[in-house]
Amino acid sequence: MARDELWETAAVQHGYVTAQQAVDLDVGREAIKKLVQRGTLVREAFGVYRFPKYPVSEADPYMLAVLWTRVPEAALSHETALAVHDLSDVNPNQIHVTVSSQRRLRRKNDEHYAVHYEDLDAAQIGWWQEIPTVTAATAIEQCLVYGTPTYLLRQAIDQGSTSGRLTTAEQERLTRALEQRRG
DSSP states (O other), X not given: OHHHHHHHHHTTTTTEEEXXXXXXXXXXXXXXXXXXXTTSSEEEETTEEEOTTSOOOTTHHHHHHHHXXXXXXXXXOHHHHHHHTTOSOOOXXXXXXXXXXXXXXXXXXXXXXXXXXXXXXXXXXXXXXXXXXXXXXXHHHHHHHHTXXXXXXXXXXXXXXXXXXXXXXXXXXXXXXXXHHHO
């Protein structure tokens, strides 16, 4: 049954499933349309649906942001990654996601999302709440370039070191980079 196949995918994505994932599971657009009409699925964004019976969590908006891009390599990044890793008091006004520099999203940036284009290797991506998220070191590096205030980055480096999310080498490298930015 189409619903069961989609549910298995949605269960590891906070209740969300994309139209492309449905196609990959051989669930046709008509089946999705019927599931929406019956209220089994709710359209959350273009090409992204959610099972309303799936429990809601604080991570839902972040999963939606990654799936909204409709690209498999998308990951939470920049100030959003600092926030979800609880590395600083940063409070981003948009959810930051990074996609490959080769990608060009066909839709305009939603006011809720800041899309960045950068080629990340596998070692730069980890997981937070089952959502692809850049590592602490990568997030701090991105924020150095992005222009995040120095005191927030210093706080992130200190907290990353204390929590074990940064190695000593990463801490030293990021501290030097932060000092160079200030100078």
